[in-house]
Structures are given as structure tokens and as C-alpha cells.
Amino acid sequence: MKAILPGATADTGQSVVLGEAAEPEPATDEVVVAVEAYSVNRGETFQLDGGLDRRWAGWRPGKDVAGTVVRSAADGSGPATGTRVVAHPPAYGWAERVAVPTTSLAELPDSVDAVTAAALPLAGITALRLLRAAGPLAGRRVLLTGASGGVGHYVTELAAACGAAVTAVSATADRGAQLLQLGATELITSVGDAAGPYDVVLESVGGAGLPAALAQLAPGGLLVWFGQASREPVTLDFFDFFRGPNQARIAHFDYTTSDATFGGDLSALVRLVAAGRLHPEIGTVRDWARTADVITDLRARTIRGKAVLTVA
Structure with missing residues (x-):
């Protein structure tokens, strides 16, 4: 073949x-x-x-x-x-x-x-499982980096539908324009432009972006690291972390670790698309x-x- x-x-x-x-x-x-x-x-x-x-x-x-x-x-x-x-x-x-x-x-x-x-499949399943890892989102502020990628697109629409206020970070305003139509509250082109604090940070860029995003967390907040699109290693000064938001947490995410089968999540994604709730x-x-x-x-x-x- x-x-x-x-x-x-x-x-x-x-x-x-x-x-x-x-x-x-x-x-x-x-x-x-x-x-x-x-x-x-x-x-x-x-x-x-x-x-x-x-x-x-x-x-x-x-x-x-x-x-x-x-x-x-x-x-x-x-x-x-x-x-x-x-x-x-x-x-x-x-x-x-x-x-x-x-x-x-x-x-x-x-x-x-x-x-x-x-x-x-890959982007949609990752988005579903990432949001489950983030916990309940209704009424919470969410900072999403790398938002104009495949995963970010789905995360934005699904999180907004859950009642989250999503600040989407896109490399350019043009690449991220549709995120506002999908429910993002705000679109910015740099983590440095974010106006924290945020209850949840979903970070997928790596490099210098992760420490900058971490600084935006609210006390007791959660940063979920799910990608490294920049291909640059992350250097994190834990003294800065300890001086930062009280009781903040960092969690690494891999979409395959919670469940190595994907049929259930694929069925959920198909239902959402068929119902006009995921685009x-x-x-x-x-x-x-x-x-x-x-x-x-x-x-x-x-x-x-x-x-x-x-x-x-």
C-alpha cells in the first residue's frame, strides 16, 4: 500500500x-x-x-x-x-x-x-484532559500560553464554555484573533502584558515564558506545564518561586498518563462537534x-x- x-x-x-x-x-x-x-x-x-x-x-x-x-x-x-x-x-x-x-x-x-x-484526536484529547487536570473552572481566571496552537484553540472554547475567564497569549494578534470569537476574554501577545493574578496558568511554550507565567499565579494557584513549543529549556529559580504566590503549585502534564485509551474522549469530542459546541x-x-x-x-x-x- x-x-x-x-x-x-x-x-x-x-x-x-x-x-x-x-x-x-x-x-x-x-x-x-x-x-x-x-x-x-x-x-x-x-x-x-x-x-x-x-x-x-x-x-x-x-x-x-x-x-x-x-x-x-x-x-x-x-x-x-x-x-x-x-x-x-x-x-x-x-x-x-x-x-x-x-x-x-x-x-x-x-x-x-x-x-x-x-x-x-491529539489536540482535542489533550485539551479535555488538560482541563480535567486544571480542576473546576467556573468563575476562575485562566492564563493560556501558546493559545493559537491546536490544543490552545480547543482549550479556549472548552474553558470558556465552563465559565472561565480566559486570557489567551498568542505570538501575534492575527494568529490569535479567532480565540476571542471562541470565548476568550482577552487576547495578548506576551506573557509580560498579562494582568494577573490568575487562578490557573496553562503553559505550553517553555523557555523564559514559564517563569514569567508562574509569576502571574494567585496564592494557591496552579500552573500546569503541558508543552515546550519554543524548544528552549526552562530555567526556574526556586528562590523566586518561594517568594512568589503562597502555596502555588506546578504540575507537569502528559495526556497519556491518566488513560492510555482514547475512545471515550474521542466520542465526547465528536458529540460536541455534532452539537455545534466545538469548532x-x-x-x-x-x-x-x-x-x-x-x-x-x-x-x-x-x-x-x-x-x-x-x-x-
Whole structure:
């Protein structure tokens, strides 16, 4: 079958190429999905940058897919052949077909198309679990850094719907403009412009941004560190921390640690989209032959919202 393969080519210098891969060999609790659309996450572009020594042998990218089940699970679990689904496999999704655990997919209603569904899994699941880690948000002030990214988009809409007053931090006002339409109370372009204190800080940039965001916490507040988009290490002076907000807390977040299965959260995301309560921002839709071009554009930050590729 055809699939997107990692590895630069001498003639193009691109980080991925369209080539041939073996058909998936599903475990007894996995279905095979014929992929109609997939989205690209920045984390996957970081993995492609890291070299093969940072991945298991035979690794191919692809964690966010939507399509149709063409082979049901041998153990009888999961949806039947012909069912439209959105899925979150651990890898290999940038291909014509992919094996997916039946615990990591959700059925799609007719009202949710494959392109929209493909924009949901990683960013949407992360947003749901991040907000659970933050605790009750009704009436609370929330500072969200890296807000114009895929996760930030969902967090803003979901947190605002919970009654939070969200201050969204975006690198530029243009990239973050839609966040105000989704319910953000305020849009700023630098943590230094924030007017704290905040009950909750959701920090995803790293570098110098984390200590600056930490200083905005209210007494007893919580900072949840869920990303490092700047790719810069964080240096934190704990003497400054101790002199800061009384009883403030820092928590590291990984979306996979609370639950390694994703079907329940995917079903919740699909319900919210179908009900018109969650609105994925899709910045570009292209044929999957242009995956390398999309990766280049994502690295240059010229795409606002999710990048979705359709598989012919």
C-alpha cells in the first residue's frame, strides 16, 4: 500500500516522501481503517527532525486519522466493517490503511465529515484532559500560553464554555484573533502584558515564558506545564518561586498518563462537534501528496489552525 515515509531525499531535501509500505497486521483487538483524512501535529514534525535514533525501528508518523473500518477486530470488539470512525493510533496513520485498537476510536455520525474529524484526536484529547487536570473552572481566571496552537484553540472554547475567564497569549494578534470569537476574554501577545493574578496558568511554550507565567499565579494557584513549543529549556529559580504566590503549585502534564485509551474522549469530542459546541479550526486541506509541503509550512508557522491531508 502507499504511505508517507520518513527520511529526506537527496534530490528534494524533504523530510517525508510518498512510498510503499507493508499492509497493517492488526492484533486481535484492532480494526483496520481505510484512511480518508489525517492531520499533522507539530510533535510529529519534531519527531521527524529528531532522526531515526529517537524512534522505534520501522516507525512512520500518523496519530490523527478518520476513515472507514474495512476489517473488524478478530475478538469481536469495536465497530463493524463499513463504520465511519475517527481514531488515534500510536503511529502509522499517514497511509492508505492503518491498524487501530478498538479502545482508541469513535464512530462518526453523518453530520461530521472526515476532514473535520481528523483535526480532533491529539489536540482535542489533550485539551479535555488538560482541563480535567486544571480542576473546576467556573468563575476562575485562566492564563493560556501558546493559545493559537491546536490544543490552545480547543482549550479556549472548552474553558470558556465552563465559565472561565480566559486570557489567551498568542505570538501575534492575527494568529490569535479567532480565540476571542471562541470565548476568550482577552487576547495578548506576551506573557509580560498579562494582568494577573490568575487562578490557573496553562503553559505550553517553555523557555523564559514559564517563569514569567508562574509569576502571574494567585496564592494557591496552579500552573500546569503541558508543552515546550519554543524548544528552549526552562530555567526556574526556586528562590523566586518561594517568594512568589503562597502555596502555588506546578504540575507537569502528559495526556497519556491518566488513560492510555482514547475512545471515550474521542466520542465526547465528536458529540460536541455534532452539537455545534466545538469548532475545529482547519487552516489548510490538501492532497496527501503534499504532506512534505505542509510540514514545511507548519515549521514556518504560516498555517493557522490544523493542517489536514486527504487520501485519494
